[in-house]
Amino acid sequence: MTAWQFGALLAWGVVAGLDLVSVLQVMVARPLVSGTVAGAIVGNPAAGVLVGMVLELYALEVIPVGGSRYPDFGPAAVAGTAAAAQAPLGEIGPGIAVGLLVAYLGDWSIVALRRWNTQRVRAAAVALDAGDLATISRVQLGGIVGDGVRAGVLTLGGLGLALAARRWPLLDTRGAHLLTAVLAGVGLATAATNGVRLAERGRGVWWFTVGLAGGIAWIVLR
Amino acid sequence: MDRPPLTAFLRTALRLLTVQASWNYERMIGVGLGYASEPLLRALPGGREGERYRGAMRRAARYFNAHPYLTGLAAGALARAEHDGVPGERIERLRTALLGPLGAVGDRLVWAGTLPAASAVGLVLCASAPAGVGALALLALYNVPHVALRVWGLRAGWRSGTSLAQALAEPVLTAGLRWVGPAAALGVGIALPFVAYRLAADLDLPAIGAGAASALGTWIAGRWLAPTLEGVRLGLLATVAVLLGSWL
Numbered sequence: 001m002t003a004w005q006f007g008a009l010l011a012w013g014v015v016a017g018l019d020l021v022s023v024l025q026v027m028v029a030r031p032l033v034s035g036t037v038a039g040a041i042v043g044n045p046a047a048g049v050l051v052g053m054v055l056e057l058y059a060l061e062v063i064p065v066g067g068s069r070y071p072d073f074g075p076a077a078v079a080g081t082a083a084a085a086q087a088p089l090g091e092i093g094p095g096i097a098v099g100l101l102v103a104y105l106g107d108w109s110i111v112a113l114r115r116w117n118t119q120r121v122r123a124a125a126v127a128l129d130a131g132d133l134a135t136i137s138r139v140q141l142g143g144i145v146g147d148g149v150r151a152g153v154l155t156l157g158g159l160g161l162a163l164a165a166r167r168w169p170l171l172d173t174r175g176a177h178l179l180t181a182v183l184a185g186v187g188l189a190t191a192a193t194n195g196v197r198l199a200e201r202g203r204g205v206w207w208f209t210v211g212l213a214g215g216i217a218w219i220v221l222r
Numbered sequence: 223m224d225r226p227p228l229t230a231f232l233r234t235a236l237r238l239l240t241v242q243a244s245w246n247y248e249r250m251i252g253v254g255l256g257y258a259s260e261p262l263l264r265a266l267p268g269g270r271e272g273e274r275y276r277g278a279m280r281r282a283a284r285y286f287n288a289h290p291y292l293t294g295l296a297a298g299a300l301a302r303a304e305h306d307g308v309p310g311e312r313i314e315r316l317r318t319a320l321l322g323p324l325g326a327v328g329d330r331l332v333w334a335g336t337l338p339a340a341s342a343v344g345l346v347l348c349a350s351a352p353a354g355v356g357a358l359a360l361l362a363l364y365n366v367p368h369v370a371l372r373v374w375g376l377r378a379g380w381r382s383g384t385s386l387a388q389a390l391a392e393p394v395l396t397a398g399l400r401w402v403g404p405a406a407a408l409g410v411g412i413a414l415p416f417v418a419y420r421l422a423a424d425l426d427l428p429a430i431g432a433g434a435a436s437a438l439g440t441w442i443a444g445r446w447l448a449p450t451l452e453g454v455r456l457g458l459l460a461t462v463a464v465l466l467g468s469w470l
Contacts, residue, residue, distance in 0.1 A: 022243040025290060027337070027364050031338045036357040045353035050424075052357070053348045053417060058453045060341060060410065063333045066287055066325060067247065071454050090424035097461040110355050117246035121253065130254065131279025133260060138258040143244035175468035177425065181433035182460050184421045188433075189440035190453030192414055196445075198338060199407035207404040211411020215346075218412075219419045 001042065001082065001163070008041045009078050010155050016074025017151020021064070021110070022144050028074070031055035031099070035077035042085040050092055051080040057097050057187030061194045067114075072106025073099075075151055079158025083165045093179025094165050100183070102158035109150045117143055224305070226265040233261035234297055242294050255300075256283030262301035264382075275441045278304040281313060287321055289328020291410055292369045298379020299386045306383055316384055323390055327399065332368070335402030340364035342409030348411075349420035355388045367398075413426055436460055 001009075019029040019197045028034060032052045039048015055077050076099040082097025121128065127135035132191065171179060180211055199208040241254035260283050266274040278301075288296055296317070344360030378389040389449045422430050441457055 007266045017312065021245060022240060024239050025242075026368065027340075027361060030341065030344075030360060032341065032348060032360055033357040036348075036354055040351065049353045049356070050421070053345060054421070056341060056345060056348075057417065058457060060338055061453050063329070065329050065333060067245075067250070070453075088401055088424075090426075090429075093464075096460070100454050100461070104458060107454075116247055118248055121244065121246045121248050125387065128249075128256075128283045131254050131256075131276060131281065131282060136253055136256050136260070136279075136283050139253050140231045140240065143253075143392035144240060147243065170465055171468055177429050178468070179461065179464045180421075180434055181425050182436040183428035183457055184418075184425075185436035185438075186453060186457045186460050187439045188418055188421075189437040189444060190413060190456065191410060191439060192437075193444035193453075194338075195407055195410035195414070198403060198410065204387075204404055204407045207232060208407040208411040211321050211408040212414060213411075215412040215415035219415050 001087070005043075006159065009038060009159060010083055010152065012037055012041065013075040013078040013155025013158065014148055014151045016142070017023055017072060017106075017154060018147055020074055020151075020188075022147040026151060029067060029072070031059050031073040031077035035081050035099075038078045038081035039085075042082060043107075044081075044085045046089060047084045047087065047092055047095070048077075048081040050089055050096050051084050052077050054092075054184055055080060055103070057184075057191040058100065058103070060191045069101035069107050069111060070123055072110060072151075072154060073103050075155040075158050076100070076103035076106060077131050079162045082159055083162035085168060087176065090180060091173055091176035093176050093183055094169065094171060095162070096183045096187075097179060098158065098161050098165055101161065102154065102164055105157070106154050109154050113146055113150050116146060125144045173187045224265045224267065226262045226301070226305075230261040231376065231380075234258050234301075235294070235372065237261070237407060238290075238297060238372065238376070240292050241290050249283065250287035251290065251293065252286040253283045255297060257287045258293070259297045259301050262297065266304060274304070277310060280312060281317070284317070286317060288451060289323035289331055289332060291368060292324040292328040292375050294375035295379040295389065296324060296375045298381075299383055300379075302380050302383035308384060308454060314383070316386070320386065326396070327390060331395070331398055331402055332371070335398070335406050336364060336367050338406040339402065339409045342406065342413040345413040346409075346416045349416040407453055 016029045016034040035048045035052020039045040059073045064070050079102045080095045080099025082100040084092035124135050195208050199205045237258035244253045262431040263278045340360050340363040347359045348356030382389045
């Protein structure tokens with residue numbers, strides 16, 4: 001990986017991390033999107049798409065409601081793609097595993113950021129209650145900076161993990177192939193479980209079943 | 223009533239894009255709402271030095287929580303109430319009354335509907351079209367209704383003021399709530415076989431068998447054995463199992 005690629009991945013990870021909660025929320029944080037772009041940066045779009053696709057199956061489970069906790073899949077897909085960039089498509093399992101680990105750590109980083117924001121809000125409570133615009137702006141903009149730092153540190157750690165996974169692989173090619181299949185299987189079942197959960201009200205299960213049957217029929221008949 | 227200039231609405235709309243930036247456990251997105259609403263309050267009688275502006279700002283950054291895309295409804299409605307000279311206690315009550323509905327409607331409409339539906343289409347295209355098409359489709363399908371919802375929310379909030387309940391009964395919104403859940407379920411159902419077929423193309427038969435077994439195990443765990451254990455943790459556990467299996 002060149003220095004330019006490393007820098008571009010880091011910048012893209014920050015953008016994706018910020019998009020999750022703090023800025024825009026246009027869903028460039030979705031692993032399907034962040035993985036695809038990361039694949040283009042490392043010169044292996046197919047690996048980025050596949051890593052992003054598998055992580056997207058896991059991300060389908062996440063409903064980022066209010067104060068709930070959720071993994072950060074944007075920097076995760078960036079790191080996962082970096083780890084899988086030189087592997088054959090059937091051996092991207094270690095990259096997916098790196099992505100899952102970074103997503104999981106991202107969950108903790110978001111909680112830490114929220115606690116930090118809470119401390120800042122407590123410290124500024126009097127000025128906030130008085131409606132002081134300078135304090136309101138400072139707290140708000142500080143949150144963006146804090147989240148940018150969080151996303152940067154997470155992406156940097158993820159890229160470090162990715163480089164380590166490439167340099168010192170823990171699995172041989174057979175193991176990496178098997179891990180790809182196993183993590184794809186877990187992801188598919190996670191998405192299916194979530195599909196049923198999405199559908200459990202009213203006629204939803206019927207719609208999910210129709211979709212599943214239609215998808216299978218399309219694959220078989222085309 | 224002096225209507226705020228168009229630039230004030232644009233500033234508020236832009237600031238609403240960062241409404242969750244200071245999310246915290248005490249005021250949740252209250253500070254973000256205060257920051258976003260402020261441009262609409264500058265046109266209050268007396269301007270930024272006036273008592274009306276100061277009173278409105280004192281209320282602006284208190285506790286608030288709602289779906290971020292629908293917070294524009296609250297920003298518009300609360301600012302309109304301030305411009306209409308509604309007493310502070312009634313504005314506080316309006317703010318409190320908005321908490322539940324704006325969260326529930328947004329969560330169902332966006333997080334449990336539009337997002338998984340757009341994601342499902344993206345997955346199908348990722349599995350069957352050239353690289354990049356799936357990601358672009360996800361972004362387009364998601365952001366057209368997303369941006370429309372944000373723009374509509376701010377406008378409808380300002381138009382409605384304290385009568386915001388009428389805006390939430392908008393036919394497009396109620397139809398969306400009725401259909402977006404089934405559309406998401408249908409989409410995820412269609413996407414799964416496409417993704418499985420695409421992923422299997424790079425795997426040999428024993429690996430496909432291992433993948434199928436892990437899918438079955440995850441399904442059983444997710445539905446019955448450990449429904450609170452998320453996919454990410456199950457995936458990490460599976461990784462540890464494969465590592466141990468390959469080393470032993």
